Amino acid sequence: MPIHHNQVKNHDSQSIGQWVEQFRPFAKEGKCASYIPALAQKDPQQLAISIIGPNSEQIVGGDVTELFTLQSVSKVVTFILACMDRGLPYVLERVDVEPTGDTFNSIIRLESHQPGKPFNPMINAGAITVSSMLDGSSPQEKVAKILSFLEQMVGKQLKVNEEVFQSEWQTANRNRSLAYYLMDSGFLDCPVEEALEVYLKQCAIEVNVSDLAMIGLVIANDGYHPQRKIQLFPKQVAKLAKALMVTCGMYNASGKFAAFIGLPAKSGVSGAIVAAVPNHASLESPFPAGCGIGIYGPAIDDIGNSVAGVKLLKHVADEWNMTIF
Template sequence: MLCQTSDELQHFVEEAKKHTKEGKVANYIPELGKANPDQLSIAIHYPDGRCISAGDIQTKMTLQSISKVISLAFVLMDRGFRYVFERVGMEPTGDPFNSIAKLETMAPAKPLNPMINAGALVVTHMIKGDTVQDRFNRLLRFIRGLADDPSIDYCERVARSEFETADLNRALCYFLKQHHIITEDVETLLDLYTKQCAIEMNCLDLARIGLIFAMDGKDPLTGKQIMPDDVARICKTFMVTCGMYNASGEFAIKIGIPAKSGVSGGIMGAVPGRFGIGIYGPALDDKGNSVAGIKLLELLSKNYQLSMF
């Protein structure tokens, strides 16, 4: 599907782009460090099939932490509510997304929520299948269906780069394994998790997935219920409370929509009942969110009264 460019949206992009110099790319993952920090693009996908955009929306980004909310939806459909939340909590945390601190003080030592790294690793651990490839392919098929794009795949270079530098995630896995929250081989789980995070797509695909969440799991263009409405509701709630790392409270006040960010610079937004948003801006703030992407959403929310609160 082609997106129509919007002069008004382009104006907002140019305004927000002025803030890219305030951020830095995620160079702790070497492959992500190669991104152009000045880039900023957005696609907005409506239920009637219309799409408007600004910037180079065909530039691909890896999902990174945006994959957490999608894998949560997938595992909730696979395993059910009780199974999932016996192993991972539902509470926001003010700690960084990669912190181990709360695990050391919680009893039992299960992660506080599925949007921090520890929780996301537990969720990925729940994906059914006999091999890493089998489990990954099942998740990938689900994501392709959400985006209605069979060409979506993962970036091997980014997956390899993340796997080789995943020492903190290894530490989280071993801690969780010690407490029997994770039971599989740590390197196997990290192989799957880094592939999941390295799934790549453009802004249009991301906006299309955001639209499915915005419409309570239903694809308005085909009429197909891709995920149950209660699964979509749970995921959107986590997006509001935990989706923007430990800046989620401020984001809810200033912008007020369900959204999930990733350290590649992507942001997926789901404005309930209205449209999906896909943004790419790789310059990050100190919380790991796209600096210009958040500014762009602030401008949109203010001008179009997007806040659900």
């Protein structure tokens, strides 16, 4: 079912356009991810933002038609899906909700903290565990479920970008190591190659910034889809997802992001960022009933966050006093 958004054309949308151009030059301070060869070919100068509110009001700026892959943004989605498939107690027995302060693909805590339970679902170790526990008898079935869940949020058909998937599948030595480690300590529900296929395909799902904004909007609304008027996932799971986004969503920059921006957000090495702005958090903005924000800027910093994207998001949040704190 397609969802129609009404583009707001006023000084707020003009401001967004200007802010995108103001922050675009900061892309120079970052680089496109190169450990996934297909991502290295992206244009680092691109920057786009889409903000969507519960009544379909929308403000966009920059390269809004650009397609990119979800990468780690998918971790929030599969965490929510796993909680629906398996129930919260099952999921929390296999993945914790503690930030690590380590890089997103770190392996160290799987050995240094027994029994090797991954610290949270927003880092690779935890996300691979989560992908392994999704319902479905094959990777294809699990990926189809992820796609259909996302399609319910964004209101259109989505697909896996095969080139990006293949590019990462062939170079995923670190993620394979993580998966073998998890298997050894009993934190993988299916064979290594199957878990990896699901995980890397979910990362390679292709979206644009407005799709991201829709994901953020539904999370901000505690799982309720304001346009389709249905509860897509339980409120309790949405609250947990938001808490994980605040504490772990921006990798080992999550503390600074919470301190200086103050919104539940999740980034990916493609340069994607999704932010969920609940309705009490944006009273002074053009979105007083809350909104979802999608950002894309493929030049990322050493931690893995979009350089221009984070700066743009901070500016929007500052200007419109959007914060959950």
